Amino acid sequence: MKLIFVFTLTFALTVSICAASGSRQNSTELDLLFDQLFSNLPDSIANTRLTVIPFTENTAQGKGYGESMAEFMIVKIQKFGSFTLVDRGEFQRVVNEISLSQSGMIDDSATVQIGKMLSSQYLLSGSISLLFGKYRITAKLIHTETTQIIRSAAISVNLADLENFSKELLGESGKVSSAVFRSLIVPGWGQFYTNHNVRGAINISACVIATGATGYFTYQTAKYKSQKDKHIQEQSVDSIVKGMTEEQIYEHDNETKRLYYNYSRNFDHMKLSIIALGALWAINLVDASIAGFQAKKKFQLYFSGNISGKSLETGIVLRF
Incomplete structure (x- = not known):
């Protein structure tokens, strides 16, 4: 019985440590991506308007990772405090105006067009590609007027790590029934x-x-x-x-x-x-x-844009 107890406890703790280590590593990689983009920016950029575009998923099937990365960047930028974020409602309105909402695809030219229509000085966009068994996440900070890339950064993450991150950020792992089952x-x-x-x-x-x-x-x-x-x-x-x-x-x-x-x-x-x-x-x-x-x-950011005539409503929902 003692041997069973020791083996079981050792195994469970090992699994726990490995899982926690993987989660911390994934979070650290994403934080590194953000730091590479926003550390030591010129003072002239402070308090300018910034639009975050959902990352383009260059994979066989879209899994919502592009939206997850955009939400992650929004939360980090809000904490960073050097930009004025464009409301998601405004962003969705412009996307609808240029007929991109159905396809969901936003290329570089459309990105710049969106930024100009929103009077946004800077844009944050990126892409997610599958390369050698890992997801390659690339992000770039673009000056809207000149289309110049101010900063760019890239990281590689494991397939399972990005999936778990997306589930947590978008609330799938927050479903009580999923945990109980x-x-x-x-x-x-x-x-x-x-x-x-x-x-x-x-x-x-x-x-x-x-x-x-x-x-x-x-x-x-x-x-x-x-x-x-x-x-x-x-x-x-x-x-x-x-x-x-x-x-x-x-x-x-x-x-x-x-x-x-x-x-x-x-x-x-x-x-x-x-x-x-x-x-x-x-x-x-x-x-x-x-x-x-x-x-x-956990605080999860959900933007909703409802247009009624000229009025625009945006909301941030806290799930309990």
Whole structure:
């Protein structure tokens, strides 16, 4: 049992550390991309209008990564504080005017046209391409009037890392039902899915240990029950056929009591371990739902542009 506990805990913690390390590495790479674009910019750029364009996805199938990167840049730029961001509602209105909304494709010439129509001094655009088994993310800061590229930067990220980042940013991993369903199948999976790695490791370790204990006590219960039944049967045959002395009967009775005690004790332990396993599984589901709610409460930027006559409404939605 001790070896099972040590192995399980070591495995779970290893998985947790690896998952956390991968998440931190991906975040660091994206932060590096932003720093390369916006570090040490000239003072003349301060407080100018900036439009962020969804990145172009040069892949076989669009997966929303371009929108994810645009949202990431918007959040970072807001914290950076050196630009006035153009509202997404205004951006969508201009896109509709130049008939790009249906195709969703925005080339370089359209990008500059959008910037000029929005009176935006600078544009941030980019592309995502699949190259040698990794996603190559390229971003560039463009001066609208001269179409000059002020800054450009590029990074490479793993396929799974970009997918997980996109899910988290756009809210897929914030769905409570997704976390609960995963933890229902495998304890701790929902916590890992929402990047609560330590809690995931604790839940999976506790449930695996409880499962191991249940299996162990179930085996011991069956073993002592078989020995007890066999011993009682042998005692009955011996007493009838061979004729047992009182001393032999006393010894057989003591052995029967010993076997029954071991059977009864392991049976009680088996019941307790089953109850403990059920309780831990239920706690795991409750914790997964909490992890899902916590992921959902993360600030996620959703712009909505509704045009009614000349009025324009934009909104930022906080999901709870």
